[in-house]
Amino acid sequence: MRITVIGATGTVGRIFLKLLEERNFPYSELNLCASSKSLGKSLSVNNKSYKIEPVSAELLRKTDITFISATTEISNEIGLLAQSCGSTVIDDSSAFRLKPNVPLVVPEINVDDLYNHQGIISIPNCTTTPLAMVLNALSKYQSINRVIVDTYQSVSGTGKSAINELHQQHSQLTSNQTISDPQIYPHQIAFNLIPQIDVFTKNDYTKEEEKIINETRKILHNSNLPISSTCVRVPVIISHSEAVHIEFNKEISTKKIRELLLNHRGISILDDTKTNSYPTPLQTEGTNDVYVGRIRKDVSHKNGIALWIVCDNLRKGAALNAIQIAEELIERNLVKYTP
Ligand SMILES: NC(=O)c1ccc[n+]([C@@H]2O[C@H](COP(=O)([O-])OP(=O)(O)OC[C@H]3O[C@@H](n4cnc5c(N)ncnc54)[C@H](OP(=O)(O)O)[C@@H]3O)[C@@H](O)[C@H]2O)c1
Structure with a gap:
């Protein structure tokens, strides 16, 4: 080749x-x-x-x-x-x-x-891939009525200029210097969160939110999947995280969810509340799998499940x-x- x-x-x-x-x-x-x-x-x-x-x-x-x-x-x-x-x-x-x-x-x-x-x-x-893998594992068993995903995306998702901006703002703030005007993001990213990734679209979503919605539908061959998203930039260097709520058409146990995820290629589970185990960006940086934790029944809906996904955006993403x-x-x- x-x-x-x-x-x-x-x-x-x-x-x-x-x-x-x-x-x-x-x-x-x-x-x-x-x-x-x-x-x-x-x-x-x-x-x-x-x-x-x-x-x-x-x-x-x-x-x-x-x-x-x-x-x-x-x-x-x-x-x-x-x-x-x-x-x-x-x-x-x-x-x-x-x-x-x-x-x-x-x-x-x-x-x-x-x-x-x-x-x-x-x-x-980079946020679509891990979400689509999790939905693929679960939808094979039970059809999905609705998905809500909120992302916590690292600055490396924007490339090297954004990593430099976070480092620069961080060192200016910790050495009591005046912070330079942001060049890459619309607001300071160090010690902050920005609920806007890419530009706004006509319906007040952002382009990033539309990407995760439309790309997930295309990959799963399900053009009608009801899915909504809020994408947030966070002051983390590598790995994107996602809080996901999935509503199925029937009730499903967390035991079954774990079994389905474990049987899917490329997904690992890190989930033990007794030992405070769940995936974090730092833990997953440099690894190839999609990690899932905080798997629980959604108390707001009988057929709902909530979970947390983290994945190295530069690798699997x-x-x-x-x-x-x-x-x-x-x-x-x-x-x-x-x-
Ligand atoms: N970062 C992520 O997590 C991620 C995930 C999925 C997809 N992507 C996509 O991947 C692409 C790259 O992202 P990145 O984060 O690696 O960006 P980056 O760190 O800013 O790197 C951009 C690369 O493009 C090169 N480049 C710029 N202008 C060029 C030109 N005229 N001809 C040839 N090469 C040129 C740059 O070369 P120089 O070094 O010479 O400037 C550099 O190698 C983007 O389309 C992004 O949307 C990124």
């Missing part, structure tokens, strides 16, 4: 390169690209140094799989160019996720959707899901798209 990574110097890109090593991914050639300001820099993968190169049609024509993890604008531009050059794209942005001819894939859920790809495959938003898709394409001989 000849691989090109667009956005190799980014927060997701660097984890992606680490995962290529960890998973012994079978590449024969590796090309790393980033913005013009990184040209000439080098990154090491499997003890070999790679120079950052400019993206070109020539490079994409000799690439089997192009991973894009840069910005939505770059995905729109380079994704279509790579597709036209015959390179299969695995894209991290929201550019193509809801397009009908683009599979939106979490391999543990809808790997068969890869059979219909037309040269571009999207990975979901982004880079790991992308690499797993590539592994599945290779295993099924689906890398090449023939129109």
Whole structure:
């Protein structure tokens, strides 16, 4: 496999390169690209140094799989160019996720959707993937009437500039300096919470909230799933958390919920009130699973369950899901798209 990574110097890109090593991914050639300001820099993968190169049609024509993890604008531009050059794209942005001819894939859920790809495959938003995995595990047993999800999203979800902003504000505040005007978020993020991720839409939800709603429906092949969300940015560096309320069409025991979650690939349970055990962002940073805890009956509804999900947004929320898709394409001989 000849691989090109667009956005190799980014927060997701660097984890992606680490995962290529960890998973012994079978590449024969590796090309790393980033913005013009990184040209000439080098990154090491499997003890070999790679120079950052400019993206070109020539490079994409000799690439089997192009991973894009840069910005939505770059995905729109380079994704279509790579597709036209015959390179299969695995894209991290929201550019193509809801397009009908683009599979939106979490391999543990809808790997068969890869059979219909037309040269571009999207990975979901970093909060969608863990929620969809949990709902997939539970909806196979009992149909779901309604989902309410409130997220607590770390700053790495916005990329390296947001991590720098949190560090800077934190050090200014702890050394009694005047805090600089926020550049990335609409308000100070250090020692604060911001109940707005991305811009507001016509119905007063945010784009991030709409992503989690629409992407979950697409992945689960359930376009009518009633789901609502409030997405909140929190001063945490890595891992997104989600408080979820699920209403089923019949009563379901917490014992059954645990059993279903444990039987689903990629989900682990950390849940013991006697030992104060539940997943936290710090605990899950650098791990690959989706962690669930605080599983309990919802006292406000007979058929309701409440639970808490935490997942490393840079791994299963982004880079790991992308690499797993590539592994599945290779295993099924689906890398090449023939129109
Ligand atoms: N962070 C997450 O949890 C997460 C989860 C799911 C999806 N995503 C998506 O993944 C993408 C990347 O996110 P990130 O957090 O890694 O952002 P980031 O840390 O800001 O990194 C952005 C990357 O894009 C590169 N880039 C910028 N302009 C470019 C250009 N003109 N040509 C080629 N490369 C260019 C940057 O290169 P330089 O270093 O040279 O500037 C850098 O490598 C976004 O679309 C984001 O929505 C992120």
